[in-house]
Amino acid sequence: MKRREFLKLSAASVGALMLAPEGQALKLPNPLARAPRAWYEGEVSTVLTYCENCFWKCGVRASVADGRVWKVDGYEANPKSRGRLCPRGQGAVAQTYDPDRLKRPLIRVEGTARGDGKYREASWDEALSVIASGMLAIKERYGSESMAFFAHGSGDTWFGDYLPAAWATPNVGKPSVSLCTGPRETAAQWTFGRGIGGHEPIDWENTDYMVLIGHHIGEDTHNTQLQDFSLALKRGAKLVVVDPRFSVAASKADRWMPIRPGTDTALLLAWLHVLITEELYDKAYVERYTIGIDKLTEHVQPYTPEWAAPITDLDPDAIRAVARELAAHAPRAVLPPGRHTVWYGNDTQRMRAVYLINALLGNYGVEGGFYLAQPPYIEKYPHPAFPLEPASGGCSGASGAAAETIETGYRDAVDHGTFFAKTTAVQELIPAMITGEPYRIAGLVAYGVNLFHSIPDVERTKEALKKLDLYVAIDVLPMDHVMWADVILPEATYLERYDDLVEIAHKTPFIELRQPAVAPMWDTKPGWWIARELGHKLGLQEYFDWPDIETYLDKRLASIGSSLEQAKKVGTLVQRGRPYLTDWEQRNLDPFGTPSGKIELYSQTFADAGFDPMPTFEPPEEGPVGSYRLLYGRTPVHTFAKTQNNWVLMEMHGDNAVWIHPAEAKAQGLANGDYVWLENQDGVRDGPVAVFATERLRRDCVYLVHGFGHRAPDMKVANGRGASDTALMSRYRLDPISGGAGLRVNFVKLVPGAPRPRLPRLTRLAERSV
Amino acid sequence: MARYAMAIDLSACVGCAACAVACKLENEVPPGVSRLWIRLEESGTFPDLSLQYRPEQCMQCADPPCVPVCPTGASHINEDGIVLVDAETCIACGACIAACPYGARYFDERGFVGKCTFCEHRLAEGRVPACVETCPTLCRSFGDLDDPDSDVSRAIRAAQRVDVLKPEQGTHPKLVYLNAPARFGLGREGMAR
Amino acid sequence: MTSTTVTTFYGAVNNGAFWHWPTLLHFCLVALAGGVALLVAYRALTSERFGWRLPALSVALIALDMIVLWAESLARWRLTHVYLFLSIRPASAIWWGAWGLAGSAVLGLLLAFGWGPRRLWGALLVVTSTMALLYPGLALAANSARPLWTPLLLAFMPVTGLLLAWGLALLFRQRDLRPAVGVLALASGLLGGLYLVGLATGDLAAREGLHHLWSEGGPWFVAALAAMVLAPTLLRRYPAAAALLVVAGAVLARTLLVEIGAYMPPLL
Ligand SMILES: Nc1nc2c(c(=O)[nH]1)N[C@H]1C(S)=C(S)[C@@H](COP(=O)(O)OP(=O)(O)OC[C@H]3O[C@@H](n4cnc5c(=O)[nH]c(N)nc54)[C@H](O)[C@@H]3O)O[C@H]1N2
Ligand SMILES: Nc1nc2c(c(=O)[nH]1)N[C@H]1C(S)=C(S)[C@@H](COP(=O)(O)OP(=O)(O)OC[C@H]3O[C@@H](n4cnc5c(=O)[nH]c(N)nc54)[C@H](O)[C@@H]3O)O[C@H]1N2
Ligand code: SF4
Ligand code: SF4
Ligand code: SF4
Ligand code: SF4
Ligand code: SF4
C-alpha cells in the first residue's frame, strides 16, 4: 500500500471518528494574513503599441495598473505578434523599471577624458545647447557632412533619417546593414531587383521543404518567423539544417549537415551543379523569368558533390540527395536567406548562390517560396524637401543599391567607393574619424547603437572616439560606450513614448503605431522630442514645424484616410498586398527591378564592376595552429548586448560560456565549468568565461553567445558576466560588394587558469527593481 | 466544474523560455524562485545527437501529495481540479514543498508558499494561461479534459506518445508531455485520463 | 552508444533547502518535549509522590520548542498558525503534532498546578505526548518522492525521540529509566541498521539515496548508531557517559536524516 494512501485511510477514519469531513479551515478576518493584492485585481487599462526589445517590432498590448506597466502580451490583429511574444518581448517590461537606467541628461565633467566616465547632471536645455553649438562649430569648420549619425531601433527614423537629412550629412550608418543584412540585400537587389526587407518574405504557410544555412531559428527568436517555422514543421514540412553547430533548429531537422565553417558557397555550388546537370530545375520558370542559365550551366560543371565533399567535410551522397529532394518538392521548397549574413567577407556571392538555387527551384514569387513583400502606402509628413537623403538603408530602409546618389552639391559619404553598394557601411565611417581621409568626421551622434559591442575592432572605435570634437550618445542604459560620450541623453523606453509610424513590407503590408502606455520616468524624453528640440536649436525649424508628435502622426495617417485617434484604438493598420508573380502579371506590372528586368543568374553589372558575375568559391583563410575559429550566435532570451541588465531575462540566462568540443577541451585538460581567458590571433584577451564542453560543435571552432561581457560598472546586473565576442573581433573582412563586415574571421585560444569572477548575486540585484 | 489540463509538445518546443518569462511577470513571481523553468538536455555524440527542451512546472496532479500534508487546508484543490495555495491560511510550514515530487513549490518571502495556479485569474476571464498564450511555437495546449473538443484533449489524442514525469509517484499529472524525442521518452502510464 | 547527457536550465530551479537548521532543532526539541511529557504521564499514573517540577519542565520545553518554530517561521507576524486548530486535517502530520503539543501543554499545566483528576490527565497525556513523539516520523515518511525518508522512520523517529528525552532524564537522577533507555538504545540501533539495509536492498531511487546519504555524512550516521548500540554496555558503571552517548547519538542521527534526507533524485 502506498504511503500516502495509508495516510489517507487513517485520515478518513479519524475524520469520520471526529464526525467532521476533511474540510476547509474556517476563515477569520485577519488583516495580517491578507494575501498581497495582485496587479490584475485592480483597475487595469490596456494600450496597443509595438515592442522595442529587438527590431522585429511585434504588436503588444500593455496592461497598466496604478500607473505601472505590469505585463505585455501580443494581440491577434497584429501580423507580427499574432497574440504571442518572444521571451525578450515578454521581459521588456523590466527594462523600463531598471534602476540602472539613464535618468537625466549628463555632461562629461570638464577636464576629464573620454572613457574616464565622470559626469555631472544637466538640464535638457543645457545639454541640447552644448550639442547644438558643437554641431554648428563642426559645420562651420568642416561642413555639415563632417557630422556622422549612427542609429538603430525605431528612433533611427529620427536620428538615422529625418534629422541627418535635414542637417545634410550622408554619413549615416546603421548596424543592421553592414553588420547584418547588407550582403543578402545587395545580392537580392542585383539578382531579383528588390531587397529582402526587414520581414523575410518566406511563404512558410505553403512550403514543404526548408533548408537553413546557419540561420538558427529557435535561438534566433524573431517571433513571427519562429511561429511560422514551427507551424511549417507541424504541417510536416521537411527541414535540412547546414550548421557547424547542432543548433536548436538542427535538433528539429530531418537532416543536419555539420559543415566546415566558411565553406557554404562550395556546398551551394554543388547543389547548383546537381540541379543543372541532372536537369532537375524548373525549366519553364527559368526560361520565363531569368537570364543567364546557359552561362550558369557552363559555370557549375566542375562543382560536383565529390568536389565539394572534402572542402565542406560533408558526404557527397548527402549533398546530392538534398539537391534531388529540393527539386522533388519544388516550387514549395525554399532556402531562406537568413538575416545575419556578414560572415566571411565574400558574403554577397554566397547569398547570390542561395538565390540562384531558389530561382532554379522556381519559387521566387510563387507559393511555398518567396512572396513579394510590398511596403504599405502612406505619405511622409509634408516638410520642405531635405537637402539630401542619406543612403543609410536598414531593415526598413532602401536596400543594397539605393537610388544612384542624386547630385546634391554635398560631398559623398566618406565610405563611398570603398565598396560597390550605395548603402553606407557603419564601420567604414570610423577610419575617417582617425585619418581625416577622404575628409574628416569630427562629430558623432550614436542613437541606440552599441559602439563597443556591435562594431568589430573596438580598439579602433575607441581611438576614433578620442579624436572627435563632439560625441553624443542617446541611449537608455549606461552602456560601456555611452559612458564615453561628451553628452549623454536619456531616452524614454518604448513603453513611455511615441515614435514615427513603422511601415512593414509584408504579404499584407501594415503600419504600426508606437504610443506611450505610461509617462516617462525620471527626466527622460522620447526620441522625437529630442530630435525636434535639437532641430530647433540647429536652426532647422522649417523641417520641425509640427508642434508635437500627435500632430505629426495625425497628419501622416490622414493621408490614408485614417487618424491618430483610430490608430490608437486599433494599433495596426493592415493593407492588401501583391504577394505572388500572378498578382503582378494580372496588373501587368514588372516585379523585377534588375537592369534586364529578369532574375539575373548572370549579373552583367557585377561583371562590369570587376566582380564574379556568378558565384565562385573562395576558401576561408585558416587560423594559427592551436586556435579555433570564433563563431557566435543568439540566445533565445537576449537581444544582442542590450538586455543583459534585464533581471528577468538574466534569471533565465545569466552569462555566456565558450562552447568547445569535449575532445578538444580534454586535450587541454579543461572540464565543464572551468574558467578560461579567450585570446585571439592578435593577442586580444577577454573573459574570464566558463568552458562548456559539448558534442554539439565541430572540433575546428568554438562558439560564444553574442552580447555578454559588459564592462560597464553602472550596469550592475550585466557588468562582468561572461565574455564579449566583439572584443575578440580585432579583425573583420570587408565584403567588397555589399560593404558588409565579415565577422567570422577571428580565431581564439583558450587560456586556462582564469579566476571565477566574484559577482553580486542576481537575486539581490533583481530585488532593486523600481 | 472543469478538469483543466495542459499538454506541451516537446517535438515543437525550442526551449525559448518565453513561457517562463511570461509567468514571472504575469504572476509577480519573486526573483530566485520559479513556477516554471526550462530543462535543456543534450544527449549523444557528434554527429549523432539529440536535444530535449522541457518546460517544467506544477503538474497539477489529480492526486497531489502536496494537499493532504497541509495542516491548515491552505493547500487545496479547487472545483476545477486546480491545486492552489490560499495565502491567507498558509503558515509557511513547508510540508507541501517537501511533499511535491516535482519541486514545483517555493517559499514566498512574504510569508506563504507559491506555486503555479494555471493562471486561474485568466481562466476566469476566458483567457488561457500566460505561458500558453505567448508560446511562439504554439507547442502548449490547454483546456478541459472532460471536454473531448478542448485543445488539450485533441492534442493528446493526436499525439504519437504521451509522457508524464515520475508516473511511479501515482500523482496522475494533468500536465503531460507530447511527442518527446525518442531518446528522452519517459513511459506513458500514469497520466490523469 | 557512449552517450553523454548534459543538462542545463533556463530559469531558477526551486532547489533551495526548505527546512533549515531551526527545523532540525525543532525535531530534537519536540522529541524532548514529547518524551518528557510522556514521562510526566507515566509518573502521574504510577508514582504516589508527584511534584510540580517535572510537569512544569515539560511545559517549558514545549514553550521553548514553540518559540524556536515561531522565530524561524516566514509567517511569524501573520498569525496564521491559529488555522492549525481551526480545521481537521488528520492526514497532516503537522496537524497531529500541533494538537499533540497543545494538548500536552494544557495537561502539563493542569498537572503542575495539581488541578483536576491527575490519573485522567495522565492517561490523556499518554495520548497527546505520543502524538508529539510520532509526528516527526509521519512528517518525513509522508514524502514518498524523497527516498531517504522511508516508512521505517515512522518507528525510528519516535524511538530515538524517546531515547533522546529519557537519556537526558538519566542525567537528572531518574534512575528507574535505565532499563527503558537500554532497550530504546538497542531498538534505535537496530532500526537504524534496518533502515540502511532497507535502502541498500531497495529500488533504484533508494540506492541513489543511500549513495547520497553516504557521501554527505554516512560515517557520522553509522557513528551515531554505534553510539546508541554501545551505550547500554556502559549503563551500569558509567550511567552519565551512557546517557551522553545515547543523547549525542540520537541528536546526530535525527539531524542527519532530516538534513541530508531531504534529497530528491534528479528528474530524468
Ligand atoms: N533571441 C534573439 N533573436 C534574434 C536576435 C537577438 O539578438 N536575439 N537578433 C536578430 C537579428 S538582427 C539577426 S541578424 C538574427 C541573426 O540570426 P541568424 O540570421 O540566424 O544568424 P546566423 O548567423 O545565420 O546564425 C547563427 C548560426 O550560424 C552558425 N554558423 C556559424 N558559422 C557558420 C558557417 O560558416 N556556415 C554555416 N552554415 N553556419 C554557420 C552558428 O553556429 C549559428 O548556429 O537574429 C535575430 N533574432
Ligand atoms: N560581435 C558581434 N557583433 C554583431 C553581431 C553579433 O552577433 N556579434 N550582430 C550584428 C547584428 S545582426 C546586428 S543587427 C547589430 C545590432 O547592433 P545594435 O543595435 O547596436 O545592438 P544592441 O546591442 O542591441 O545595441 C542597442 C543599443 O541601443 C540601446 N537601446 C535599447 N533600447 C533603446 C531605446 O529605446 N532608445 C535608445 N535611444 N537606445 C536604446 C541599448 O542600450 C544599446 O546600447 O549588431 C551586429 N554586430
Ligand atoms: S521578436 Fe520578441 S523582442 Fe522582437 S519585437 Fe517581437 S516580441 Fe519584441
Ligand atoms: S515558450 Fe513554448 S517553445 Fe518556448 S520554452 Fe516555453 S513551451 Fe517551449
Ligand atoms: S506538482 Fe507538486 S505542487 Fe503541483 S500538484 Fe503535484 S504535488 Fe502539488
Ligand atoms: S506551507 Fe502552507 S500550504 Fe504548504 S503545507 Fe504548510 S500551510 Fe499548507
Ligand atoms: S499556468 Fe500560469 S502560473 Fe502556471 S506556469 Fe503557466 S503562467 Fe505560470
Ligand SMILES: [Mo]
Ligand atoms: Mo541583425
